[in-house]
Amino acid sequence: MIAVPEQVFSARRIGAMILRYLYLLRGSWPRILEQAYWPTVQMITWGLVTQFFATNSSWVAQAAGVLIAAVLLWDVLFRAQLGVSVVFMEEMFARNLGQLFASPLRPYELVLALISISLVRTCIGVGTAALLAIPLYQYSIFAMGMPLIAFFANLLIFGWAIGLVICALLLRFGLGVESLAWASIFAIAPISGIYYPIATLPVWLQPVAWCLPSSHVFEGMRTVMFEQRFDVDRFAAAAELNVLYIVLAAIVFLRAVEVARARGLLLQSGE
């Protein structure tokens, strides 16, 4: 007998899928470069803006690097979402979904593989930009210490949740909704308070903003940078919302797989 016994949850199968995505990444240096390109361009732009405002804005002058930290953390959210949805789209472009869903790989194992590779891609992209900020602007986001881990984790999970919902839409509507993978996250950018406090938003919009884990993270980031304290309440609020959203997103994705099976969409997932 050549095969090992079947398991309900298999690290081997998840590892196989992570390996598949690492093979893809390894085989193309433009892909690796692309991971770091936009975060670095963003970081350089906002670093220059910071240098300008440092002498023209008392708010920015109070906490040097607040805009660079904001753009780096925003890219954590963006890259985490892309890491899930773009990698899933690549399976659709390759017409590989039928192979995967007719193999012993469970849909939830695919989800775990997607979020694992998303973590790798996010670390490559944002990590490179964060390291380059040190010599370029003498700003190290790592100086934030433990709170940085809390912010990073919350933004990652929120990005995964959005990414999974986009995957569900891709399964349901096909590659016609491909642009959602790139553009949808920008809908929440204005109300996440990336570069300004949530209090800046119109009063009626503020409750909506507080429904986003990202708003709590960016507000918490400013508390750390301006007041040198970690706001546990903000962290708890972000974490609670993330638990809700990631569970809902996983349910939506798994439900989309079942609908795709019912409608015969898994054999029609290519271009």
Add this chain to the structure above:
Amino acid sequence: MPDPAVAVEGLSKRFGAVVAVENISFSIEPGSICALLGANGAGKTTTLAMLLGLVTPTAGVIRVLGKDLRTDRYSVLARMNFSSPYVDLPQRLTVAENLDVYARLYGVRDIQARVTELGRHLDIEGSMRREYRTLSAGQKTRVVLAKALLNRPELVLLDEPTASLDPDSADRIRQYLVHYQRSNGATILLASHNMTEVERVSTQVLIMRSGEIVDRGKPMHLIAKYGRTTMEEVFLHIVRNGDPADRQARYSVR
């Protein structure tokens, strides 16, 4: 008596108002090669997709290798495999990488030895380091077949396995499939439009038309039953009108 390798009872699939498969029942003996025939749109691919769990039936029961596909889908999927022109492999991975990933997904032990063995049998040894997208259609077909045999499946579902191969390559593949089936006691369900292939390798034939199974039996029995000389003539007769009295082709080519 052993369980059938595949036992299907009252299987139907509707996509909205479109009836793809209508109340079909059949069983396949373990260790046999069964051909599923039918014109384009007859319901063959939908039937195979339901056997793979890729499409959920509207009605009916599927038992594969003695297990109910609804409740034991994943334990069964580990013991079977397939190839289909409707799916593909990641284009930018090399052949070796693709086979490595799928061997891990299927829990193959001693991956290197198995990949080498299949590479030799299917004549893809020289393509292992090439990206899948750079292969010819015939080479891709052989790689997909290698993937379909990685886990030494007890049941193999093959949709048009030799469609893009030249006659020499197709013949070698057929020989290897028969060798694989005999040496492993495997069961093969083969959807094909190549009637010579069907006559040569299959022990049982199911013929579909408009989502239904309209006839079945051993190739020689069907040829005798319809008073024809080849399976191709039987096929043409059945898919064109199904009337046993119709022996006249619309256009005679001589």
